[in-house]
Amino acid sequence: MTPLERALRERIGDQGPITVEAFMDACNRYYYATRDPLGSRGDFTTAPEISQMFGELVGACLADCWMKAGKPRDVAYVELGPGRGTLAADALRVMKSAGLEPTVHFVETSPLLRQGQAKAVPGASWYDAFAEVPDGPVLVVANEFLDALPVQQFVGAMERKVMVTGGGLAFDRDGEIVERSPAREKVVGQIANRLRKSGGMALLIDYGHAKSAAGDTLQAVRGHTFAPMLAAPGEQDLTAHVDFEAVSKAAREAGGAVTELVTQGEWLKRLGIGARSQSLAQQHPERAREIEAARQRLCEPEQMGNLFKVIAVHAPDWPRPTGFE
């Protein structure tokens, strides 16, 4: 039994079954606080860890929008759940070459991951929540952050819970499931509110669906394969598909201007990943094959290209970022 499972069983013994939302929250807090989950020896690999091209194109998109907004001088780069800090390092390098050197604020709860981020991006500051980020215009990035925030699951009118049975942890009910994520809606609303008040834009990148729909999308991943949801609490990554319709609604309600939703593959193509991969391959001929494989993994529909999607939220008086027609 994992240490977290022991603690959860005790908690359920004391207070009765806990909601799926509380379970997911407890599991992911423990999980991210106790390891670096990324890369081939971890549990999963993310776009910025596949290729520097990803962070570079994110940086190019942010710098371009900042220039078109009249180059406000006091702008900050804010990233939520920066992982190893790879995306930020790649994006900041490109922004610097465009004359943009923002202060850097990271929203990260894991003390362990903060250490790696400090190495990748010297001079950053850390916060436990977006609401703590100092006021001013912001360029916000969140890649595979929203999918890690807890979701509620409902079966009819009843919220699904996790209980203890003779055999271990079990769900208290099954049936057609509808998910909602108040935690996501809250942070997206806070971001949009900040953009409306102080200016800036946000790129939200994640896997998920364009329209709200019923369905159980909760999944556990360990060692690059799917695992049973309730097995090994705290030792596997729990995520749920992002409902981009709900995200977009939360952003609009808080006063943000919201772009269309674009697939990651299409967005990266519009930002010029083809040309970028060719020029990288020319500079590093010995890595040409690896660079092309990375481009395909990021963009091809049957790989990450279609499942992952990008949406931008911007201040109503800021230009619409590139890549969203």
Ligand code: SAH
């Ligand atoms: N964006 C990175 C890492 C994605 S993994 C990449 O693309 O490689 C999810 C990240 O979100 C981790 O850094 C994790 O520690 C962080 N995280 C998860 N839940 C969080 C929460 N509630 N608040 C702040 N950070 C959180």
